[in-house]
């Protein structure tokens with residue numbers, strides 16, 4: 468398998484940046500993926516005299532590891548790291564050669580300090596856009612710390628392993644043989660999961676803020692920047708910096724940027740926030756808020772942060788269908804991200820619950836990968852745009868059931884079917900399948916504000932044109948509010964509004 472010209476050109480450029488010598492150790496057999504692996508490493512080695520190839524016996528065949536001369540770094544690729552993993556390969560080559568990773572020094576110090584043996588394995592699909600972040604974070608940790616190793620495993624090349632571990636959602640990370648976590652994770656999140664983050668007392672000892680933003684999506688980032696630009700003491704608490712944009716690839720309506728990808732936009736948001744004197748408390752979840760002299764925001768880890776004003780911008784999350792089987796089979800056949808998990812259902816039968824734009828887009832996307840897609844829509848008609856419906860109905864392997872209510876997702880070890888009720892005839896039907904993609908919209912992340920502030924029946928915080936809520940000094944912005952539309956640009960605008968509202972409040976009080 469020869470590399471395509473544009474990939475080879477890119478690789479050539481990156482390989483100019485190699486600092487020290489690298490040894491690629493290859494474990495190969497006589498199968499097709501083995502010969503592709505050998506071709507790939509030989510081709511890479513032929514492009515730089517700093518790279519040599521050696522045969523080896525590694526834990527998996529086919530696979531190859533990227534090492535310094537005389538020192539195994541523990542970075543291994545089982546499968547061909549092209550597709551979305553191409554960047555992971557490039558970064559592994561550069562970092563193993565001695566180039567410093569582009570993360571804060573504090574993160575590097577934290578990784579280096581970890582003691583003990585940590586053997587990570589990540590199952591990926593090459594079309595998963597959430598996987599490279601995890602692969603790159605764990606590779607970087609392996610390069611920095613001799614006690615840490617990491618193997619990326621392409622599920623398509625190791626189907627037996629994926630089946631025996633029952634991996635139905637990627638990325639799926641295992642640590643020392645035990646499931647560690649799924650979904651996109653940043654290096655900071657991995658470190659927090661390993662218990663290396665700041666403790667509660669360190670956070671509680673912080674001086675009170677003038678503006679404390681809760682939520683680090685587009686609304687929160689915008690609110691924090693607007694506040695910091697007023698020269699007031701600003702902090703931002705986020706469970707996961709970036710918010711929903713981290714879950715999307717193609718963004719084409721963020722005006723002035725013709726096309727971008729979610730993770731790229733999230734990285735720019737963080738970079739912009741870091742330009743200012745803003746105290747970022749990432750990977751911290753707010754649990755409750757109380758207004759005393761100052762607002763007191765309680766975090767999940769027990770810390771209490773104080774502030775004169777608070778801007779809530781906690782956004783929204785995927786809505787669950789709340790039927791038996793959904794929680795039980797989450798990541799065991801029940802999925803929410805077709806781009807990430809679709810390839811794991813190759814050749815299988817799946818259902819998509821939801822006939823809106825996201826549901827129908829998911830069904831069209833999945834129909835190209837899986838054997839058959841069953842679409843279930845509660846209403847008598849699909850709500851998706853006409854053009855999407857046309858495309859859907861042109862596909863030979865899709866069945867649409869309208870006016871039906873999902874009753875149960877069935878399964879044993881993993882999903883084996885779905886039952887639904889025909890709302891007209893009340894007849895219960897059952898379809899045997901292996902995957903269910905839930906695409907029925909979003910719910911605001913406001914449960915933690917129960918009884919504190921007025922919300923509408925959907926749970927959205929009610930705000931006025933200044934972003935003020937029913938509690939003086941408490942503001943809200945973005946998808947967690949009753950704004951008519953949920954979009955990045957709208958969230959950013961409302962973040963700015965809430966921040967200016969909070970500043971106004973501060974100067975008047």
Ligand SMILES: Cc1cc2nc3c(=O)[nH]c(=O)nc-3n(C[C@H](O)[C@H](O)[C@H](O)COP(=O)(O)OP(=O)(O)OC[C@H]3O[C@@H](n4cnc5c(N)ncnc54)[C@H](O)[C@@H]3O)c2cc1C
Nearest residue numbers: 682683684685686706707710711753782783945946954955
């Ligand atoms: C798949 C997908 C594709 C999309 N595509 C587009 C698109 O192309 N164009 C477009 O304009 N919009 C798109 N959107 C919508 C857009 O992403 C949202 O409107 C926008 O991200 C909302 O920003 P936000 O800051 O209000 O909330 P979010 O982005 O949801 O951010 C919420 C933040 O709050 C944090 N948080 C939540 N609860 C807590 C808590 N208790 N304590 C602390 N922090 C908390 C979260 O971790 C996160 O940092 C898409 C959404 C999805 C899901």
